[in-house]
Amino acid sequence: MSVCPANFDEKVKCPFVDRKEFIEAFENAFWNIDQKNYSILVYYGVAGIGKTSLRKELPTLIEKHNESDWHTRVIWTSIDFATEQYRQPYKFLEVLSSQLRQKYGIKFNSFDIALATYWKKINPYSPLVKEDYSENSIVRDVLDICDEFVPVNLIPNVYKLAKSLPERYQKWALKRKEDISKLPNLEPTEIYERLPVYLAHDLADHLQNTSESAVIFIDTYEALWEKDRDKGSFNSRDEWLRKLIENIQKSCLWVICGKESLRWEEVDEDWKNYLYQRKIGKLPEKDALDLLKQCGITEENIQKVLIESSEGVPYYLELSIDIYRKIKQKKQPTPENFAKVPEGIFCRFVKYLDGEEKETLKVLSVPRYWNRELFKKLVKEFNTGYPATSFSELHSFSFMDIDDKGKCSMHQLMRKSLQDNQDQDLKKEVHNFMLDFYSNQLKDLDIKAITQEHENALIEAFYHAKESLEAEELCEWFISVSDPFDRAAFWQLITSMYEEMLQILEAKLGPENPSVATALNNLAGLYKRMGEYEKALQLYQRTLDIREKTLGSQHPDFATTLNNFAELYRQMGEYEKALSLYQKALEIDEKVLGPYHPSVATTIDNLALLYRQMGEYEKALQLSQRALEICEKVFNPQHPDVAIVLNNLSLLYYQMGDYDRALPLYQKALNIQEEVFGPQHPDVATTLNNLAGLYNSMGEYEKALPLYQRTLDIQENVLGLQHPTVAATLNNLAELYHQMGDYEKALPLHQRALNIREKMLDPQHPDIAITLNNIALLYNNMGEYEKALPLYQRALKILEDSLGLEHPDVAVTLNNLAIFYSNIGKYEEALPLFERAVDIIDCTKLGLNHPYFSITINNLIGLYDSMLEEMIFYGYLRS
The missing domain is CATH 1.25.40.10 (Tetratricopeptide repeat domain)
Incomplete structure (x- = not known):
């Protein structure tokens, strides 16, 4: 059985239909590339409206220009975010540089060195292989000279190294030496964030040296937000692309195609001056008619029906052309063969498919995605009669799509039409099958070994569970299946599912059902762990109200x-x-x-x-x-709850100054957590952070530093850059650098911690005061006294208001403020502060052996000595 007509084995490739005004917009932007710092042309509109066809057509204009005016060559390339891996910044940059390197021989020395350094830092024991790099890559030439790529040895001597490399690198080394020489001292996350800058510098250097211009096409831009449409984080997803554009400037036109206009002015209003946004609307009737004629549809009555039913969307017309040709194999098409309204066109289309094809497509319309193997399982399970070996034929239709990884999907309007017009019992049976299929992939899940495939399985299982299970069953099932992801800290992943499930439960069971309370409680816990305290607060209050009313107090x-x-x-x-x-x-x-x-x-x-x-x-x-x-x-001795209590007890001993008791408990807690959760879990990071703090207080800075750095890597990766816990670690790491005398590293870390805390916490939160105190102390030690004083005063006010006048943290700030006054010679103002600090520490019964007491009393004694010396100097006392 053949799906497609014998005379066209592949899906119809319709000719491009001229979109004159949008081509003119490109030509205008093309001829004015150098007029402003940045040029970004955006085409946006609904799916199927013709953006990709336009994007594929525009390079022909560039090639015509290059043929007629070779003195001002324009280089170009295109990247489509429909390929999922290209949405990752480093992969996009890698592909962009590779394409331009292959097509035009452009050198990306800075980017290649930076990317190689990044990979080497995160994979220190895996050697770089020369054969993995192109002939034009500097990394390949480096590996020709050196046995191994060791950034700490190579990069500080870039200029010296360049002299031993081919001559073509020497000019680059002179210009970019300063940027590249910093790479060994950067953390992997810092290098990753700067990768767009390195590539931009390389491309900008090329354009400047050659007087060429560049056009970069980006398609399916909306795919960047496939998993996260939260408005608050909308512009953070393409921040890296703005960084790339900002560092090239002039001589480069960016053509971006997507479903929506860009909202970069929300980040910086200045972007309005550089964005040329053009909405692609309906295809004009004349153009639609030209397309039908070019594809052999000459009957005027059929043309009229297709144009009306298509609503000006080119993709609808392509579907119509597919079906027209299939019908014509058997008989002459008539206007009655096609729907007159958009909602019905797909229903009419499937009438002319074979029975096996229709039944197979009905089954395939239930899952959102499938691959060849799942296709075979579905065909077999539901006995559609379609040969499993004809996978490629069925997927040649224009309403079917296969990406470069073999992931298949169906056009959403076609899919919806099939679902609406099939037996609902069959639909539920397929949902049940798919739920079992994905749930089986999640059984006995090791939280240390969760992969992207497991994440996808959970997402798809939840999608089918919503259609298969009753509300209370859905709640019970999801709590069970999502628990490993919760324990493994995949909070962002499961939060959106909890939010959706909560809406379902409230709609089906009412707002005061116990299952609703359970979902509210768990969702609040996720928000709390992610640092979104205000959201958690509201949900916990609702949970409390429901449970008190339904379960009792x-x-x-x-x-x-x-x-x-x-x-x-x-x-x-x-x-x-x-x-x-x-x-x-x-x-x-x-x-x-x-x-x-x-x-x-x-x-x-x-x-x-x-x-x-x-x-x-x-x-x-x-x-x-x-x-x-x-x-x-x-519990058994290796239970994670035991580790949590051990960690908290250690922290208590540490703050009481009993370091000998704290240290073994920290180490025991850490061993349990790494065994249970693996090395990248937030609980592991918490214990690492506390252990680092202990080593810091013991003066063992070399032990503390790598622990803080490891903590920060885990937390930024799992919790994000704006989490309060990240701020705590930044604060602690800054304190370590402060004590090591490295003020230049300490200050920006403290400031970043303060920014996070002021953004995420209440203005009177003690953690804000702690950071203010630490920054003030740093300024004090740097001799910038005018900056220190208001920070101390603000910190003291917050701590006294939030913790009370007798809290040890108040004593710490009083001690630091007293030191400040001592340093500027205001002994009379320092004395009562020192004395009050000593009184607080004594009142809290920390003990005479506590570091707080010894430090403060020594400071007080030092103040007495200074006051005595001053009195002798001015003749108030005789020595």
Whole structure:
């Protein structure tokens, strides 16, 4: 059985239909490339409107120009984001440089060196292979000279190295030596972020040296947002492309095709001066008629029907041409063979497919994607009668698409039409089959070995579960199947699914159903872990209201929500609110569950954390030791909850100045977490951060530094760049550099931490005060006293208001402010601050051996000595 007519084995390739006004827009931008710093021409419109056809046609104008005026050659290339891997910045840049290198012999020395350095830093034990690089790559030439690519040895001596490389690199080395020489000192994430800059410099150098111009085409731009349409982060997804454009300037025209106009002016209003945005609307009737004629449809009555039903969308016309030719194999097409309204055109189309084809397409319209193997399974499972060996024939139709990885899909309007016009029982059976298919891929999932395939399986399983399961079944199933992803910190992935499931539950079960409360509680927990505290706060409040109303105020689930609510308040710095909720939760748990239940241990440990932050260390110690006792009794020694309690107890000992007790507990907690979660989990990062802080306080800076750096890498990768936890690590790393005397590294880290905290936390949060205090101390040590004073004063005000007048953190700030006054000779202002700090530390019963006490008392003694020397100098006392 043949799907396509014998005289055209491939899908119809329709000729380009002239879009005169849009071609003129390109010509205008093309001739004025050098008039402004940047030139970006944007074509946008709905899918199928003809953007890609236009994009494929425009390079012919460039080639004609190059043939007629070879003195001013224009180079060009094209990249389509429909290929998923090209949406990754480094892969886009790699492909762009490769295409321009192959077509025009352009050298990308800076980019090649930077990319090689990046890969070497993240894969230090994997050697670079010369054969993996093109003949024109500097990396290949480097590997000809050196046995191994070792950035720390090669890059600081770029100029010297260039002299031993071919002569063509010497000019580049002189110009770009400063940028390249910095590479060994950059973290992999820093190099990754600067890759667009390195490539831009290379391309800009080429254009400047040759007086050529460039045109870069980008298609399917909307694919960048395929997994995240959140408006707040919209412009962050293509920030790297703006960086690339900004660093080339002039001589380069960017032609971007997508479904929507760009919104770069939201980032910087100046972009309005450089964006030329043209919406592609309906294909004019004349052009649509020309297309039909060129494809052999000459019957006027059929032409009229197709033009009306297409609504001016070229892709509809292409589908019509496919079907017209198929019908004509058997009989003369008539106007009745085609739908008159867009909603019905696909239904009419499928009437002229063979029975096996129609049944197969009905089944294929249920999943969103498939590959050859899944296609075979579906055909076999639902006995459509279609030969599994005819995969390529079926996918030759224009409403079918296959990407370069063999991922297949169907045009959405065709898909929707098939679903609306098939037996609904069959549709549900296919959904059930697909749910089982993807759920099986998620069974017994090792959280340390989750791959992109597992992520895709969860996404697709959830899609089919919504169609297969009743609301309460959906909730129970999703909580179970998403739990490994939650524990593995794939929070961004599952949050959107929880949000969607919550809407389903509320619609089907009502807003006060227990399942709704469960979804609200879990979603709030995700927001809390991602640092979105305001969203979490609202959801926890709703959860609490529902559970109190439906379960009562003595139910364990109600206590769980109280504990979660309290934990959120603790992280937000609202300690008094947190305290009352923790105490109430603990009272319920002990009464209902007994004193040795895991939930009791969790609440006790959280309450201990709160008391530690409030400076009440004795209360915290008793609770933390009790939490550990419960966990060791109810869990095995390698349970992650044991590690959490160990980590928190270690942190308490550390802040009490008992470093000898803290160190082995940190190491034990770290061993458990790495064994359970793997090395890249946020809980591992938390313990690494705390352990680094301990080494820092012990003066073992060389041990602390790599731990902080590893912590930051994990947190930025998992939590994102704007998470409060990232700010804490930045603050700690900056403190380490401060103590090591490297002020230039410390200051930008502190400032970045402050920016995150001021953006994500309440203005009166103690963490903001801590960062202000640290920056002030840094300015003080740098001698920039005018900058330090207002920061100290602001920090002290926040801490006194949020923690009270007797908190140890208040004492620390008082001590630092007193040092500031001492440094500028204002001893009378420093003295009461030192004395007050000593009184606070004594009141909190930290003990005479605590580092806080010894540091502050020594500072106070030093102040007395300075005051005495001053009095002797001015003759108030005799020596």
